[in-house]
Amino acid sequence: MQTALIILAAGKGTRMRSDLPKVLHPIAGVPMLTHVLSTAAALDPARTVVVTGHGAEAVEAAARDVNEDIQTVRQEEQLGTGHAVAQARPLLQDFDGLAMVLFGDTPFIREETLHAMRDAAQDADVVVLGFEPQDPGRYGRLVMDGDRLDRIVEYKDASEAERAISMCNGGLMACSAQKLFELIDATNNENASGEYYLTDIPALAGQQGLKSTVVTCTEDETIGINNRAQLAEAERFFQNSARAEALEIGVTLVAPETVHFAQDTVIGRDTLIEPNVVFGPGVTIETGAHIRAFSHLEGCHVSRGAVVGPYARLRPGAELAEDVRIGNFVEIKNAEIAEGAKVNHLTYIGDATIGARSNIGAGTITCNYDGVMKHQTTIGADVFIGSNTMLIAPVSVGNGALTGTGSIVKTDIPGDAIAIPPQQVEVKEGRAGRYFDMLRAKKARHKKG
Structure with missing residues (x-):
């Protein structure tokens, strides 16, 4: 069955007290909307429609950063969830498949839950996500009739008996796309908020003799973010989950509570991560690497056996081959460091290539920026760069060459x-x-002596 996704991301998020649209507030280094879109991509949807409103241009750009094929449509007036879904109709009017509605501020839904909802849609006309929280609070309640969902009642519209129900509405819904829009047409705004509720759909479906059912998930999956406190709680939840997963696959975290992961961090088994390490987006660490304390990594690749830090910074485009050593207070940006090379102390390497087994002395700088353009530095294999060398790019140093301490290199150095x-x-x-x-001969004589 082909599936279309409708992601609701139009809300302003007034309680966030922010000019930034709610769904763009970051969790684990990326907008919460990115979490939703990345997880939902596991369904291999035929179409994805993001409904935007407040800060529409920024939200649309963030969605297309995930997948440039995502379609967007704007909800100019905020008239409820049912009204929001209806905005996707023009983009899905020719779609003959299942529509699944998700929320851009509910970032932790699992792939398995989405697959379960799609599977359930083979035997039911409407599928709703449900969960049983420790404190049902003001969640909408799911009124069941055996295994059939009779209706969803918003808390503010619920009776005392309905508020006593423990099964709550998780928000997500799946239904044939064309049937979903037909049912939305039958909704009205005669309720406490004066809005068109998506939650009216199961009751309307029942009136037409259609079957609604519920797929359940854990409370953690339904975490929604409406204010800064909930955003902080969501970050805590993600980090604890990521740490537990890393430990489970064989990564050593010396002080797990001090290590911070990004949404897409990939770490191989037998990697050792010391305290106070931060992973930004786009990091891959291969098996057996060692990331030492107080290092920050973003947009980089670290191969097996490499050692990074302490107090190192790897910026986007840093590519470390096997057994590379990056030491304290070293910054690497858009540079390839070949196997066995060492950059151990107080050094900046940017827009550069360093060959195998080369040694870069303390205080070395690749002067890559002339105020307008970036330029490349190329250092060959088995090169020794003396301390406090300034390499004025574009420049190259050939295999086996050496620069003395304090060199200012403006011209190419042959091998x-x-x-x-x-x-x-x-x-x-x-x-x-x-x-x-x-x-080497002098060193050998010294050892003998």
Whole structure:
């Protein structure tokens, strides 16, 4: 059965006390709307429609950041959930399949629950998500007749007997797209809020001899965000879940409560993560890596056996090969660091390529920005960059070359050459190999002595 998704994301979220549309407030580094869209994508929907309203342009842009094929439609007046769903009709008028309604401020629905709702729609005309909270509070109640859902009653419209019901409305609904719009046409706004409720659908379906049923989920899945306190609680819930999952798959977290994950963080087993590490969006850590304390990673890839930190920052485009060492107070941005290379201290590497086994000394800077354009630095394999070297991009350093301490490198250095400061560097070709041989011999004599 083909499925179309209708995501309701038009609300202002007055209780957030914010100019930012509610569904764009971040959880785990991405808008809560992104969580909903990413999970719902597991249904492989034929179409996805996001209904926007407050801050429509920003919400639409965020939706298309997830998938550029997402369609959007605006709810110009806020006249209730039923009215919001009805706005999707022009985009689905030719769709002959199942429509599933989700909410942009309910980010933790699981894939398994969505699949269960779609499966239930094969035997029922309307499927509603239900849950039993510890405190039913002001949730809408599901009035059942055996295994059939008779109606949904909003708390403000419920009788005392109906308020005593423990099964509550989780908000999500699935129904044939064309039947859903027909039923919405039959709703009215004769209720305490003067709005057109999506929750009227089961009762209207029953009047037409159609069957409504309920699929249940845990209370955690239905967490909705309406204010800053609930946003903080949602973040706490996500982080605790992510930490538990990491531990379960074989990741060592020395102090789990201090590690913060993003929505899409991927970490391989046998990785060791020390305290106070923050993962921004777009991070993949391979098996057996070691992320040391107080490091911040975003938009990067760390291969097996690599060590990062402490106090390191990996920015978007950082690509670390196997057994790379990135040390304290080092920042890497849009750079490829090849196998076995070391960048150990107080260094900035941006828009660069560093070859295998090269060693970058403390205080090195790739001067990649001229005030208008970014430029590339290329460092070959087995290169030794002396401390406080300034590499003025665009520039390259050949395999096996060496720069002396305090070098300012403005011209390309050939392989196996030594660049000697102080002012403009003096380049001596063919000398690096002999220089290193001399140092190794001296070291060997020292050990013997």
